[in-house]
Amino acid sequence: MSEISERFTADTASLAATRRKLMVWDAFAFLSLTLVLLVLLAVTLLLFRSFTSHRAELGRRWSSRGQAALTQGKPEQAIGALRTALEYAPGDRSYELLLAQSLAEAGHTEEAWNYFESLWETEPGNGWINLQLARLALRRRRPDDAVNLYRAAIYGTWEGDGSVRRRAVRLELTEVLLQQGHKEAARAELLVIAGNADNDPTLELTLAALMARTGDGTETLRLYNRAMQLAPHDATIAAAAGRWAFDAGYYATAAKALQQASETAGRSHDPAANAVMALEANAERMLALYPDEKLPPPQRAERLLQLRSIGHARLTACLATQTGAETPTDLTLLNATWTTMQRQTVHTLQDNPAAQQAMLQLVFDTERITQRVCGAPAGDDALLLTMAQHRQTVEE
C-alpha cells in the first residue's frame, strides 16, 4: 500500500514538474517572441519615419515644381510634376485641384473633365470645382450643363470670401447667358448681383455694361447713375456712362456724365479725353435740337421748325446730287411730303400735336433716306440721324 502511495505521490510530483516546465518553457518562448517583436517594431518604426518624411519631401518638391510651371504658363510640365507629387502624397486635395487645373489649362478637356468630375463626386458642393466643371462644359459644347454647373458653383461652398467669389461666378454666368442669347436670364442674374452689391463703383460699372447688353436701358441707366454717385470723381466711370447714355439716346444723362468726365479729367491732349469732350458737345447739341415735350409749346414748335430747316437742307442737297430720271422713288415721295410741311408755322404747329409728330417723323425719315441714298451725314444731320435711330428712348 505504501509502495502504491509512494508511486502515486511520485507520479503527481512528476506531472506537476512537467506542467511547471511547460509553463516556464512557454513563458520563455513568448518572452523571446515579444523581444523579437519589439526589436522588429522599433526598427520598422525608425525606417517608416524616415520613409514617410522622405516621401512627404518628394511630394512637396514636385508640387512646388508643378505650381511654378503652372504660374509660368507651362501646364503640361505642371501636369507631370503634380502627378508625381500625388504619388508621394496621395489624396492631397490641394495637389489634386492643381492637377485638375493644369489639365484644364493644358487643353486636356476630357481628361480635366473626368478628373474634376471625380473630385466633384467626393465634394459635390465645392464651388470652385463646380466652376471649373462649368468652364469645361462650355468647352465641351454643353451649354445647358455649363449653366447648371455655374449655378451649382454659385450655391456651393467657397474658401475665403465666399460672397465675392459667388458674385464673380454669377458675373461669369451672366456673360455665358448673354453669349447664348438668354438675355432675360442674364438680366435676372444681374439684378441679383445688383441687389446684393456693396458700394463698389467698379462693380456697378461692370453690371451696367452687362445690363446694357440685356437691352434693359432703364436698369442700365440706374446702374450707371449709381456708379457715378458712388465715384463722382472717377472720369472713367463718367465717360463710360456718358458714352453708353449717348449711344442709347439718353442725351441728358450723357451730357451730364460726359461733362462730369471732362471736368474730372481736366484739360488734356489725351485723344480719349478729346473724344469725351466731342461727345459731350454732341450730347449738348442733341439736347439743344431735340423738341422735348416738356418744353413750352412755342419753344417746341420753334425747335421743330429748326429741325425742319436742317432736314430740308439735307434733302435739297441730296436731291441735287441725283439726276432726274434716276432719283429713287422714296426720295421723290419724301420731297412731295416736304411740300405740305413747308407751310407750317410756329402758330399752326404749337397747338397741333399731330402735326408736331408728323414733322418730327418727316425729319427723321429724311435723315434715314438721305443717308441710304446719299451717304453718311455730318454735323447736325448726323446727330438727327442718331436721334432718329433712338427715337423711342429719346422720347421716353
Next chain:
Amino acid sequence: MTEQSHSRWRRILHPESALRPTEAELSAFASLRGERVFLLLSIFIGIIAGLLVVSFRMAIEWLSVLLLGSSPGPHQGRLLVAPALAGVVIALLTRFVFPQVRGSGVNQTKAALYIHNGYISFRTVIGKFLLAALAIGSGHSLGPEDPSLQIGAGVASLVSRRVGLTREKLRIFAPIGAAAGLAAAFNAPISAILFVIEEVIGQWSAAVLGSIVLSAVSSVVVARWFWGAEPMFRIPAVTLRDPRELIAYAVLGVVGGVASLLFAKALSVLRPMLRRQPGWNQMLQPAVAGLLVGLIGYLGLPQVMGAGYQTIDAAIHAEFAWKMLLALAIFKIITTTLSFSSGTPGGMFAPTLFIGAMLGAAVGTLEKAYVPHVTGSVGSYALVGMGVLFAAFLRAPLTSVFMVLEVSQNYTIILPVILANTIAYLMSRSLQPIPIFEVFTHQDGLDLPSMEEQREESDPHLEDALQPVPTLLLEGDWPLDAVRQHVDASREADAYYLVRCSDGHWSGVTHSALLTMIREAAGDTTLVEQLGPERMPVLFPDLPLWSALTHLGRWPVLAITSRARRGVLVGTITQQAVLSRYQKENRTHDAEA
C-alpha cells in the same frame, strides 16, 4: 538550444511518446496548452508578418525611387538599365543563394502545406523579401501581395518551429501566416482570409479559422498603424441608380472574361517555353524580361512598370482616356507575362488588379461617352473591373467580391460586382478549365490539390448508399421465447437482425449469435437484456457517407433513422453498400477526367 534539450522538450510536448501512469492527464494538459499557444501564436505571427510586410512595401518604394527616380517618365535611360541590371542580380541570387524564391508565392505556400509539413525555410523568407522587393522596385511588372503571403507563411513556419509545436500544428500554421501576410499587403483582412481558404486550404476548417482571423486582424492592425486606415485605393462615390446600368457591368464581365483568358494563355505558353531553356539561358531571362519591360516604359508607358498602384488610382479617378486605358491593359498583360515567365520573384495580384482596373475604366469611359444616362462613375467601373479579373484570372470568386467591397468600403456596388464577377468567372471556367495556379503547379512538376475541384466536390451522403429496410427486424422488449418464433433457423449464420430498443435506439445481432442466445439464456429474459446497454450510433440519411465507416467494424448493418421521427428506420447501411458507392464515385471522376 541544444539537440538534447530539444528532445527533452519534445518528450514533454508530445506526451504520447512517454508511457507513464500520468499519460492521460499530461495529454489533456498538453492538448489544452497546445490550443492556447496556438491562438496566442497566431496573434504574434500576425504582428510580425504585418511588420515585415510594412517593411517590404517600404523597401519596394525606396528601391523604386532609388533605381527609377522619383518621377519615372518616358525616354529616361534608367528605365532600361534598372530592370535589366536588377534582372542580372536576381538571376544570380536565385540560382546560387535563394533557389526557392521563384514565382509568386501562392503555390510555394501550398507546397509547404501539402508537401513539406508546413516548412518554409528562413532563407526563402529573406530571399523572397529581398529579391521580390528588388524586382518590383526596379520596375518588373509584378506585385507584392503574393510574396507577402509567402513571407507571412514563412514567418509562421519559423516561429512555430521555434516554439516547438506538433507536426499537425506546424502544417496549419503556414496558411495562418499566409493570411496575415496577404491581409497586411491588401489592407483587407476579410479578402485575405477568404483567399487563403479558397486558394490555399481549399475548404472551411473550424480548426484554423479562428487562428487565421486572429492573425489576419493582427497584421492589418499593424499595417493600418503605419499606413493609416484608408482603403488601398481612394474610391470615388459609387452609386447604382438605374438597374439598366447592370447591362453595362455585364459587358464589363464579358470583357474581363476574355482578357483573363488572353492573360492566362500567354502565361501558360511562355512560362514553360522559357523554363525548358538551358541553364545559362534561364540566367539571362530576368535581365532580358527587365530590358523589354523597361523598353515599353522607355517608349511611352512607364505606368506598366512595377506594381502600378498609382496608375490604378489614376484610372479610378478617370485620369486617362479610353484608348490609353486599353493600351495600358494590353501592355500590362505583355509585361507581366514577360516578368513572371522569366522566373523573377513577384506576384500576380497587383498586375491582375491593374489590368482589371484599366479595362473597367475603359469600359466605363466608353459607356459614359456613348450612353449618357449611365450614372456610375469611371471609378466604380474600374473597381468592378478589378474584381472581374480577380474572379476570372485568379479564380477566387468569393474573394473577388469581398475584395471589392473591402477596398471600396461601399456596399452599394455589390450587385454590379456579383453580376460582372460571375459572368467573368463562368466564362473563364468554360474557356480555360484549369485555373492558372494549377497550371503553374503542373508546370513546376508538383501535384498539389486543385482548390477549385475541392471546393466543388460534394461528399456522398448516407442516403446515397441507403439500402431498403430489411425484413429481419426484432423488438428489443420481446422475451427470447417470442423471439424464437420469429427466427428462421435455416438462415445463414451471418444474417443480421436489427433490434428496435424501447428507448428509440437500435441494436443488432447476427443470426448465429441470436441462436446461441436463445439456446443458452432463459426464455423469459428480453432480447435487449441479452444484448446489453450498447446501441448503434444514431445516423441520419443526410450525414456524410464516411461517418458510417468508423462504426461498420462493430455493426455490420447500421440503422439509418429519420430526423423527423425519432427511431423510425428509413434504411440501412452496409460496408458493401458504402464501398459500392465510393467505387461509383471514382468511376464518375475517371470518366470526367
